[in-house]
Amino acid sequence: MGYPEKYPAKYPQLNEMEFTDTARRILIRILRVAFPHEGFPDGPYERQADQIFELANESTWFRIKLTQGIATLNDLAGGSFLGLDDQSATKVLKHVEHTDFFGFIRRTTILNMYEDEAVWEVLGYEGPSFDRGGYLDRGFNDLDWLPDPRVEESDEPFVEVVSDLPVPSRAAPGADQPTGEAAQASHPGLASTTADQNLTEDN
Amino acid sequence: MAEISQDEASVVIIGSGAGGGTLAYELTRAGIPVVVLEAGPHLRNEDYMNLEWEAFNQMAWLDPRTTSGSWRIATDFPNLPAWVVKAVGGTTTHWSGATPRFRAHEFRTRSVYGRVEGANLLDWPITLEDLAPYYDRAEKAMGSTHRHGRPPLPANNNYKVLAGGAEKVGYRHYATGPYATNAEPYDGRPASIQDGFNFQGDKNRSKWSTLVRELPRAQETGLLDLRPESQAVQITHGKDGRVDAVIYLDSEGNLHRQAAQVVCVAGNSIETPRLLLMSASSLFPDGLANSSGQVGRNYMRHTTGSVYARFEKEVRMYRGETMAGLIADEARHDPSRGFVGGYYLQMISLGPAFLASFIEPGAWGREFTELMDAYARTAGLWIVGEDMPQESNRVTLNSTVQDRYGLPVPDVHFDDHPNDVAMREHAYAQSDRVYEAVGALGTHHTPPYPSTHNLGTSRMSERPEDGVTDRWGRTHDVPNLFVSDGSLFTTGAAANPTLTIVALAIRQAEYLVDKLRTGGL
């Protein structure tokens, strides 16, 4: 009879999305296409998809966007997104790149998928290290394809100001009169000496 | 630990980070009782985690903020303009440790750079000579390597790449510091174990922070009343225009009032002006200490950016100290490069979780995953250079968005100045040269992260109409109100700010001790 409380019942897929296998398979495929890492096993992608569904269950807005987005992908794919090869699937995702649907998936994945041990292993990151004594005895300096550099500071003099502007010399140590000098530097004649900087105007 | 009555008009410091924590220590050790109100919890080193996002969520200031302006942060991280800490010790618990000093001319940019269109440059009311003795004390307190007999840290893998490239392109001023982390045991704390997690708090306590040094020592004097989870929301004043108390929230949202003889605000450069603006009254209609209109303005964040370079062979940049290495050659004023001021190139490393989020916000697809797949073969650096103060770069109260207590959130407006853009482009190109000189297969230019250096919003000035505080950090308008953090910076210089914040706080403490003794407040 169209009462508001019946609204969800009219769209069963909204509530059931977490249970459909197809939706899950499509989401995993989206993740694989949007974040293609040949070396990654399925685990990180599957965990990521499940986390996205969990978040969708907590937010109505995300849930309807996710449902609608997945449906749109199938339309854009001319039937089945799952049937597309990598290149065509990427093209379809390009189409939806600026939607809330894709933005939510992208953000959630960026923020989570790379703090996963299986991912670290493939990328060559070793994770928490304090409990293992840091890297002091585990290769913090094991790079051997470059010479060992100097770690001390150089003795060569450091030139702090390289300028054609006459550097105002201090009247006397302790005579602290910046306003006087500022007034001097804003003098047209002085400022014009740096007009070639394109940033300094002489008035 | 002292317990100071809420009715006792005391010295009240707001914030326990670089500025507030240092001030608390210097005052208590001179015999002055102090209340420190700290918005965040009292985390300890053993609470910290070796996981990037979990540590971030544990430590960072996550209360909502808004952004506006043309900076990319407003698009990519609209509610995270800054990367700062809400916990005892402030952002010194998150920081990495680079401690270069300002150069003499960087205190006098208006005089040395001349007039720069659109920039609100001003000479500092103090000089390098004024600050030099306090720099010495700050470096000793913080245990900066390469200074006062502290040995350098060894080269880690990321540094080998940076320094190797620097040498090949003809740079000379590269080194593993100065860096405020122990290369050998010092000041009761152990040497670095090169665990690579100093952004996450440093469980090992080798890194200086006010959490490991100033605050426990202040507590040992028996004169510090440190109140975590106490967020100041207003500074009140009497008819005479002198501040008389601080109103603050506890963790349950109850309001308290601490009577004050002197108030020192050190909430970092976004919360400090927010608090001054929230303390507006009929006597101070535009906000406390804001007769100049400069409270919240001239917000600076340094001209930054990162470059990540991919190599054929492994680097494993994440092993070892995160930022112990810099190139200083470009930190000079040389307008022939097309911009005023200078910049440092400092090595940096992020784990995969942070790198994925920050290397190219918004990116996906193969262009993105190729960067991540090269993780173990990647070296990284961070650009940090002087940005131009601009009046329109500004922290204001957002009247339409409120935090969970119903307080207006701060809005951070920022546009790059053309000088900032020119400097960043130059730095990207030089970084490419450095890495290509040692065989980089490709480099990626990463845009600025949410601001880790927040400066300038209550700046020091000789004349009251140009800024908020005098040369001691005492506000021009209110004699017993001080600002004690990076908000004081008249201009930003190329150097990372914390050493200078600490030096200024030590100097301010000396002044305060003297005034409290002689009744000059």
Ligand SMILES: Cc1cc2nc3c(=O)[nH]c(=O)nc-3n(C[C@H](O)[C@H](O)[C@H](O)COP(=O)(O)OP(=O)(O)OC[C@H]3O[C@@H](n4cnc5c(N)ncnc54)[C@H](O)[C@@H]3O)c2cc1C
């Ligand atoms: C990842 C990272 C790396 C960094 N690396 C470096 C580096 O190598 N070198 C360098 O020089 N700098 C570095 N910095 C910057 C450095 O941490 C800051 O410059 C410095 O901590 C700022 O000091 P502060 O006193 O201004 O503020 P903070 O140290 O941020 O302290 C402010 C404190 O005030 C509290 N507070 C705020 N508002 C209120 C309120 N209303 N009531 C009560 N308490 C309040 C906050 O919770 C916080 O604890 C880094 C920062 C980050 C995030």
